Amino acid sequence: MKTRLLITIGIVVMICVFVSAFLISSDQFTNKNTSGRFNYQNSEQVISDTYLGKNVNQWQNESNESLMDYYEKEGRDEFFTKLGALVIKNAMMIELDKQNIEVANPDFNVYSGMVLTSLPPHVSFEAFVNGTDGNTYRLSGMTMRAQASYPVGISEVDFFDTSIKLPPKSSLSTNNTIIIREETDNQPRVYPHNFLVQGDEEIKVKFENKHLVPIRIQGDGNWQNPDWYGPTIFPLSDATMTFDSPGIYEWHSRTLPAPGSIASDHMGGGTIFIIPNNVDDMTVEDKHETGAAILQNSEIPWNEMWTNDKGIMIGFNRAIYDTIPNADEYYVQRAQQLIPFDVSIIIEKWN
Secondary structure: OHHHHHHHHHHHHHHHHHHHHHHHHHHHHHHHOOOOOOOEEOOOOOOOOOEOOEOHHHHHOOOHHHHHHHHHHOOOHHHHHHHHHHHHHHHHHHHHHHOOOOEOOOOOOOEEEEEEOOOOOEEEEEEEEEEOOOOEEEEEEEEEOOEEEOOOEEEEOOOOOOOOOOOHHHHOOOOOEEEEOOOOOOOOOEEOOEEEEEOOOOEEEEEEEOOOOOEEEEEOEEOOEEOOEEEEEOOOEEEEEEEOOOEEEEEEEEEOOOOOOOOOOEEEEEEEEEEOOOHHHOOHHHHHHHHHHHHHOOOOOOOEEEEEOOEEEEEEEHHHHHOOOOHHHHHHHHHHHHOOOOOOEEEEEEO
């Protein structure tokens, strides 16, 4: 009876592996025939702003060859950055109208950020605006040529009383579950990416597999020879892993290789931060890395965040200073309020 049960389990695992390989292969084939993660589209013209004497509609009617001529004549990448600012502002106004948000100053500035060095380049943009409803909004999007990528991002900026002392566990994860799922425009592949808990004893973390294929949890390092192996999780199921000491654990989820193959696809990953009850036991480096993870989980509208021997560095797009002139002072105080131990916070401006 025991032998028959083992054979049955083996058959089920083999079926899951073959289904996994088939679905992954099909998914890769489908992705080759799509335009990728950016959904660039023409926009209905709703603003009267122009660049080089042309409005949004006129630029969208220009051929690629014509745009490349302007690119050579008007300062190369600078041309697509300035053109993109016009196009993305138009797209932002369309989205604001869809969400019934009226801005106090329609003549707001849009600032460039990250540039992907393709030709033509993909350029990211941000703007911060005050609404007539008394709220502040962060607007973000990307452009290529004379098109904007949809959806354009609009999020309300939250402000807090930074004089209030928060309980130490206020920035920690609210439950012990990490969800691994298909990535969409509105949902990340792994949630939360930064998982923060506190304790000196055994910590149990549950992983939920939302995929139709089995996946295995494993540590950092060479994907064929990781630092550690966690549980294998069957499709649409979950499994629990126990961590017996505080520390920072980077993890990945991968499909099981098909028989006779070492091929394995990455299905997402993240970092688990187990903070000791006595935070004085943490190294300076761990405090910096853990503090940055807390801030990345927060509402702070950062563009870039990194750590060095000085502390935690936060990069803001300069657009934020149009509506929050004291952004540096406020967000340093907010960051120190959220992190339950002392670290230095340093603000850097983009552009």
